[in-house]
Amino acid sequence: MIEFCSLASGSNGNCYYIGNETDAVLIDGGISNRRFMDRAETVGVDTAKIRALFVSHEHYDHVAGLKSISHRHNIPVYFSAATYNALSRRKRPQDYKIFDGMESVQVAPSIEVFPFRKHHDATDPHSFVVRVNGHHIGVITDIGVADEVCAEFFSRCDVVFLEMNYDPEMLSSGSYPQYLKERINSDIGHLSNSQALELVNNHASPSLTHIIASHISAENNSHQIIEDMLLPYKERYVIELAPRFAAGMRYVIEG
Ligand SMILES: [Zn+2]
Ligand SMILES: [Zn+2]
Numbered sequence: 001m002i003e004f005c006s007l008a009s010g011s012n013g014n015c016y017y018i019g020n021e022t023d024a025v026l027i028d029g030g031i032s033n034r035r036f037m038d039r040a041e042t043v044g045v046d047t048a049k050i051r052a053l054f055v056s057h058e059h060y061d062h063v064a065g066l067k068s069i070s071h072r073h074n075i076p077v078y079f080s081a082a083t084y085n086a087l088s089r090r091k092r093p094q095d096y097k098i099f100d101g102m103e104s105v106q107v108a109p110s111i112e113v114f115p116f117r118k119h120h121d122a123t124d125p126h127s128f129v130v131r132v133n134g135h136h137i138g139v140i141t142d143i144g145v146a147d148e149v150c151a152e153f154f155s156r157c158d159v160v161f162l163e164m165n166y167d168p169e170m171l172s173s174g175s176y177p178q179y180l181k182e183r184i185n186s187d188i189g190h191l192s193n194s195q196a197l198e199l200v201n202n203h204a205s206p207s208l209t210h211i212i213a214s215h216i217s218a219e220n221n222s223h224q225i226i227e228d229m230l231l232p233y234k235e236r237y238v239i240e241l242a243p244r245f246a247a248g249m250r251y252v253i254e255g
Pocket of ligand 2: 010011014059061062142215
């Protein structure tokens, strides 16, 4: 059995749970431990199974709660060396490990985490594909532009938490200051809805089954636009829009 769910997704915090019968990993710790526990309980995931927490980059929405989550649940936190150094001292967890972006990390007998470097305005940003019981689950968010490496990792995924951050028209006509609009839209910002779908159209594995639209902007996107864009994909895939302030669906796949 494998299970996965989003516990938080977007600029107010990010945390994704991926596991099997006996073990699990978290990707990012951007919510407080209290919220993390509440949502884990609501959705029915067992926090005692978590063996590691992987940090994608040092932005607040990915690290805000990791020290307390790590401490309270005795979970080692994995960083790239540069990301760890970029984190202020008081946010650093005691129990940490450094991953090398070129190598996978075996965190449990049937769970292996594959990091890859991505384009985003952080010190040393990575995304991850987690292999659990032979299934590949990607967490691919906070990416300005999807390069060949990103496309290659995406193409391995059977399940993907895929950033659909913004609608370009809503962004350009919205209330954000110009510098922020340019940052989001740039090659080191975020993936737009259509950039995300380009990945699906051009690089999806025949075995891709679940697309969970993630890191959706509250200001610069709308669920209706995303629903409309994803409608043609619903025949083929299980589709979900990850909520910002609650856990998403907990999916369980037998086998
Ligand atoms: Zn970021
Ligand atoms: Zn983010």
